[in-house]
Amino acid sequence: MFPAATLLAFSFLAAVRAQQIGTQTAEVHPTLSFQKYTAPGVSTTVAGQVTLDANWRWLHTTTGYTNCYTGNTWDENLCPDPTTCATNCALDGADYSGTYGVTSSGASLKLDFVTTSTQTNVGSRLYLMASNTEYEIFKPLNQEFTFDVDVSNLPCGLNGAVYFSEMSADGGLAAYSGNKAGAQYGTGYCDSQCPRDLKFIDGVGNIIGWNATSTNSGTGSLGSCCSEMDIWEANSISAAYTPHPCTVTGQTECTGDACGSPSRYSGVCDPDGCDFNSYRMGDTSFYGPGLTVDTTKPFTIVTQFLTADNTSTGALSEIRRLYVQNGVVIQNSQSTIPGVTGNSITQAYCDAQKTAFGDTNDFDTKGGLAGLGDSLGRGVVLVLSVWDDYAVNMLWLDSDYPTTSSPSAPGVARGTCATTSGVPADVEKNNANASVTYSNIKIGPIGSTYTGTTGTGTTSVGGGHTTTSTTTSSAPSATQTKYGQWRYFLLAGIVSPWILRTYVSLGEWDINIPSGRTPGEQFVEKQGLNPYKTQTR
Numbered sequence: 001m002f003p004a005a006t007l008l009a010f011s012f013l014a015a016v017r018a019q020q021i022g023t024q025t026a027e028v029h030p031t032l033s034f035q036k037y038t039a040p041g042v043s044t045t046v047a048g049q050v051t052l053d054a055n056w057r058w059l060h061t062t063t064g065y066t067n068c069y070t071g072n073t074w075d076e077n078l079c080p081d082p083t084t085c086a087t088n089c090a091l092d093g094a095d096y097s098g099t100y101g102v103t104s105s106g107a108s109l110k111l112d113f114v115t116t117s118t119q120t121n122v123g124s125r126l127y128l129m130a131s132n133t134e135y136e137i138f139k140p141l142n143q144e145f146t147f148d149v150d151v152s153n154l155p156c157g158l159n160g161a162v163y164f165s166e167m168s169a170d171g172g173l174a175a176y177s178g179n180k181a182g183a184q185y186g187t188g189y190c191d192s193q194c195p196r197d198l199k200f201i202d203g204v205g206n207i208i209g210w211n212a213t214s215t216n217s218g219t220g221s222l223g224s225c226c227s228e229m230d231i232w233e234a235n236s237i238s239a240a241y242t243p244h245p246c247t248v249t250g251q252t253e254c255t256g257d258a259c260g261s262p263s264r265y266s267g268v269c270d271p272d273g274c275d276f277n278s279y280r281m282g283d284t285s286f287y288g289p290g291l292t293v294d295t296t297k298p299f300t301i302v303t304q305f306l307t308a309d310n311t312s313t314g315a316l317s318e319i320r321r322l323y324v325q326n327g328v329v330i331q332n333s334q335s336t337i338p339g340v341t342g343n344s345i346t347q348a349y350c351d352a353q354k355t356a357f358g359d360t361n362d363f364d365t366k367g368g369l370a371g372l373g374d375s376l377g378r379g380v381v382l383v384l385s386v387w388d389d390y391a392v393n394m395l396w397l398d399s400d401y402p403t404t405s406s407p408s409a410p411g412v413a414r415g416t417c418a419t420t421s422g423v424p425a426d427v428e429k430n431n432a433n434a435s436v437t438y439s440n441i442k443i444g445p446i447g448s449t450y451t452g453t454t455g456t457g458t459t460s461v462g463g464g465h466t467t468t469s470t471t472t473s474s475a476p477s478a479t480q481t482k483y484g485q486w487r488y489f490l491l492a493g494i495v496s497p498w499i500l501r502t503y504v505s506l507g508e509w510d511i512n513i514p515s516g517r518t519p520g521e522q523f524v525e526k527q528g529l530n531p532y533k534t535q536t537r
Helices: 004-010 082-088 096-100 347-357 368-378 424-430
Strands: 034-039 042-046 048-052 059-061 089-091 102-105 108-112 114-116 120-122 124-128 143-150 158-165 200-205 222-225 228-234 239-244 252-255 299-307 316-325 328-331 381-388 435-445 451-453 460-462 469-471 488-492 508-512 523-528
Touching (some): 048 102, 082 200, 108 124, 108 381, 143 228, 228 368, 239 368, 381 424, 381 435
Parallel strands (some): 034 435, 042 469
Antiparallel strands (some): 034 042, 059 089, 108 435, 143 299, 143 435, 222 252, 508 523
16 A cells, blocks of 8 residues: 555554544543442442543544545555554544443443444443543552453353553553543553554554455554453353463554564563463363353452562462352362362463463463563553454354364363354354443452352351442543444543453444535444454463
8 A cells, every 4th residue: 555665664653643533523431430449348439431442433534524544444645654644533532322332320331242323333342441531540469350240141252351451541642742532532552462453553553564354454564562461251151361461561562573473472472371261271060051150140250469468569479260149159160170270370370271281381481470460560451342253253262272173182172162153244143132241340458349158148258248438530421332343441530549451342433424424424434343352362
C-alpha cells in the first residue's frame, strides 16, 4: 500500500501517538459498581464505569464522516503515514448496548457475543476506570480479587476473560502528545501476546506493513507488549488462570522479533504463561455442567495473591484459587499429573508443569512468578471481555491441543470439546445468542471478600457479606452499553488498588456515513473479527 521509501522512513516511528476525539456520538460510559474491602465485613461500594477499547470504535476523519479504515484497509489519503493518520483521524463515542451488546445494572455487566443492528458485531473488550479519564489501577499483592460469573451461556469455542494488564492509567495521553483521546476512549491496550492488530500504538497509526489477515482485520509492523495476569479465561466447559511475565516495564511498543513474531519465544513477553486448568491438570470431574463447580449456575471466583512476607511490597510467592457456589466454599482441584503437585500456582508448580508437559519454559526466561509480581506491584488495569479465536479455535482452552499430539499425552487434553469445534464462522452463526455476565467485583485483604461453609454447613470461612458504606463516583454515570468487539475499563470515583482483567474476542468496527446520508443515518460497518490475543497454549 505504501512505497518502499515511505515504509522505511516510518518503520522506526511509534505506532500510536495521535488519536483525536470525534464529536458525532457522545461518550457515556456504562456504570458498574464494585467494592473495596479493608477487613472482613468492612467495605466501601464504589460507583464505577467501564469504557470500550479504542480498536472497536468508529475511526473517521476529524472533518467529517469518512472512515479512516474500512474492512481491512486504511484510507491512503487520510493515512499516508503514521503521524498524519493520527492527526487526521478521530475516535468517536460508542452506543454500548445497541452496537456492542454491553449492558450494565448496578454491580452487574453483561457482554453479548454477537449483536446485530445495522451490521453485526462479534465480541467486546472493556476496561475498568477510576475516573472519566483514567483507568482504575489495581495493586493486588497480598490481596484477593473476587467476582461472580455466569458462564452457562458460553459454549465450546468462546472465552469470557477477566484479566490484569500493565497499561498506563491515562491510556498513553501524557506520554504521547498526539493522543488526544486517552483512557476515556479506551486507548493504550497491551498484553503479553504483543498484539499487532491494534490500529494505533503509542499515539500513531499502525499502518506500516499492514497486512490484511482476513476480510475484516489485519496486523501492522508494531505490537504493544506488557505483563498480564489472566484471572479468568473460561467457558462452560473449561477454565484457566495464567500469569504471563514480560521483561519490559509497562506498555511497550515492539517490532519484529521483539513482538514474538515470527519466532514465538523471541519476544519480550511470555506468550504461554503458566496455566492452571483443572482438566489439563488431571481432574476431569471438577469443572463443567453438573460437576463440582457446576457451570449451569452462577458462582464466585476468588483469586489470592500471596507474598513471601505477607505484605503488599513482598515478592509474589503463590496465586491461589477458590470458588464459592450455593454458599459452599470449594477449594481448587489438586493436580494429578505425575511429578506436579498442588492446587495453586507457585514457581515450583510452574517448573514442574513445564517439565511434565515438555513445554518451552519461557515463563522462567521472562521473569517467572517474581517478574509477574513486580508488574502487579507497579499497578495494573482490569479488562473484561468475550471473544472467539481466529487463530486456533480456542482449542488451547477446551479441547485437545496441539491437535497433532495424542490426547493421552500429558498436557494435551484441556477439555471435552471436539477438536472440530470453535471455528469462528460456526460459533458466530450457531451461538450468536451466547453471553457472559460478570458481577459483584471485590478487592481486599486475604479472606475479606467472601463467605461460605466448607460443605458441612457448620464451618464459616472468608468474609465480606455485610452492610457497607457507599461513595459516589465523581465520574458521569452511563446508562447504555453496546455490541462489538471491544475492551472496557471500569471507571470509579475512588482509585482502587486492584484491576480485573478479562479479554474478549477482538474485532474492529467503523461507522460509515455514505454520500448523501446525514449523521442521523449513520450505520455501523464491521471492520474486523480479529481476536486480540493469539493463544497457542
